[in-house]
Amino acid sequence: MTELLHATVTILTDPVTMALAVVATLVGIILGALPGISSTMTLAVLLPFSFSMEPGNAMVFLLGAFYGSAWGGSISAILINIPGTPGSMLTQLDGYPLAKRGQAGVALTYALIASTFGGVVGWFGLVIFAPTLARAGFAFQSPEFAVLMIFGLSMLAYASPGSTFLAILAGMFGLLLGTVGLDMITNLSRFDFGIPRLQAGINIIPFAVGIFGLTEILKLLEQPIVQEKAATQIGEIWPRFRDVIKTWATAIRSSIVGLIVGIIPAAGSAVAVSMSYAQEKKLYEKTETFGNGNPRGIVAAETGNNAAVGGALVPLLTLGLPGDTMTAVLVGALLIHGLQPGPQLFTKHPDFIATIYVALALTIVLTFVLSLVLTRAFAKLLSAPPRILYLGILILCVTGSFAVQNALFDVLLMIFFGALGYLFTKLGIPTAPMMFGLVLGPLLEENLRRTLVVYGDWMVFFQRPIPVVLLAITAVVLLLPFFGKVRERLARAALEAGPD
Structure with a gap:
């Protein structure tokens, strides 16, 4: 409690920190509102x-940009249906x-109030569950952490769109990239191809900017320009209070679902939203019509x-396991600043x-205030020429990569991984597992190597309860797609055979 009070006073009384929070939140909302620019890319x-x-x-x-972009995506969703x-x-x-009925302002306010409520629930979930899970994490030693990393990678492979096999291949390629540089035990150089700058390993910043920034810009630039017309009339901003109150049960249920799904490694916001929406649609399908305003x-x-958002930060901070691609970028930020996520961080x-x-908490408040004040300005932003906006982001990609070490090599590395990510998307290979x-x-x-040095036997992974449970779950996760295909083939064969 003392640290929380001290941090609150420090942040609120520091003009530089407050300015950073406001700017990051504002930029996050703007980038999130632009179609095609995801929170990960932001x-x-x-x-x-x-x-x-x-x-x-x-x-x-970074949290200002993260949360701001998570809300900003709903602006274009409501105003231009993207x-x-x-x-x-x-x-x-x-x-x-x-919005088509002239109630765009009301729809945006519903979304803003709901986002704020969900953000608050996520914040309480982070504050309550993170210390508890961190204390449990102290029972983890090298075997547990090694298997936990495997579990996280398998969950991401399973949750990635498309082929699970291709997602596993992408994850293995990412593991290979992680071995570039000096060996942590022998101090011998590995896979550096004679390039001295690679002896320190692949810098996470140009990699992330290339894979999630440049790749997306290339995908957007190849698409024909379709300037969607935003809703011309924002109309009234505030819905009736009694109408807002009617949705309180939905807000509570959906927030709990979002928090729980967010805590699950690699599930992500898309899964949380789908489950929340499906739950409410099933509950009210007899009395209300969804998809019609x-x-x-x-x-x-x-x-x-x-x-x-709050849920995804729980496994990140407590176990060092990213909850989604956005928090994977945050892991990189922590490592760059010399902070190892995990129980010891607490x-x-x-x-x-x-x-x-x-x-x-500050970001949640700032997002609510800035969005209320600048709703009409955000709507006008969507009428700006897309190519100009994309060019601005491309410039940020180049300057940001260069600014890390003032090295042209990092810019070239960013371009390489951007092109590689673009090629992967063309081949249907997901890029998130690489990260x-x-x-x-x-x-x-x-x-893994520490475990083998200390215990000297692979069987240690099958002699400790936590690794055994995690390995069993990992095996089930990876085999589910296979069993699903077998079941589909058997069902298809039964239909073709017809009745006896």
């Missing part, structure tokens, strides 16, 4: 600018019909989306943990 593009900041200010900056982020993909189903649908989607740096709590592999790979190798 964080990746802004990550280099946090490199020179103090760790506390860096997290204030979700700005994957988490807002279902907000458009009920938000856009309201129902405020309850907006509330369900937005509360689930923003509650998942005992060695309690002041930093308190800073994260306060930073997220997880690069981030978790060194941790997996360190704990």
Whole structure:
């Protein structure tokens, strides 16, 4: 409690920190509102600018952009029927019909109130569950952490769109990238191809900017320009109070779902939103129509989306396991600033943990205030020429990569991984597992090799309860797609055979 109070006073009385929070939140909302620019891309593009900041200010900056973009995606979803982020993909189903009826302002306010409520629930979930899970994490030793990294990679492979096999291959490629540089035990150089700068390993910043920034820009630039017309009339901003109150049960249920799904490694906001929306649609399908401008649908989607933000930070801070691709970028930010996420973070740096709590709470408040004040300005932003906006982001990608070490090599590395990510998307290979592999790979190798040095036997993984349980879950997760295909083939064969 003392650290939390101290962090609150420090942040609120520091004009530089407050300015960073306001700017980051504003930029996050703007980038999140632009179609095609996801929260992951927003964080990746802004990550280099946090490199020179103090760790506390860096997290204030990045969390502002993270949460701001999570809400900003609903602006374009409601006004032009194009979700700005994957988490807002279902907000458009009920938000856009309201906008077409001249109630865009009401739809945006419903989304904003729901987002704020979900964010608050996610914040309480982070504050309550993170210390508890961190204490449980002290029971983890090298074997447990090694298997935990494998579990996280398998969960991401299973949750990635498309082929699970291709996602596993991408994750393995990311693991291979994580081995580039000096061996942690022998200090011998590995896979550096005679390039001295690679002896320190692949820098997470140009990699993330290339994979999540440049790749997305290339995908957007190849598409024909379709200037969607935003809703011309924002109309009234505030819905009737009694109508808002009617959605309280939906907000509570969806926030809880979003928080729980957010805590699950690799599930992400898209899964949280889908489950929240599906739950409410099933509960009210006999009395209400979803997808036709129902405020309850907006509330369900937005509360689930923003509650998942706090939930995704729980496994990140307590176990060093990213909850989604956005928090994978945050892992990179922590490592760059010399902070190893995990249980030790809570005992060695309690002041930093308190800073994260306060930073997220501040961001939630700033997002609500800025969005209320600038709603009409955000709507006008969507009428700007897309190519100009994309060019601006491309410039940020180049300057951000260069600014890390003032090295042209990092810019070339960013371009290489951007082109590689673009090629992967063309081949249907997901790129997110690469990021997880690069981030978790060194941790997996360190704990795996330490386990073999200390215990000298692979059987230790099958003699300790936590690794056995995690390995069993991992095996089930990886085999589920195979069993699903077998079941489909058997069902198809039964239909072709027909009745006896």
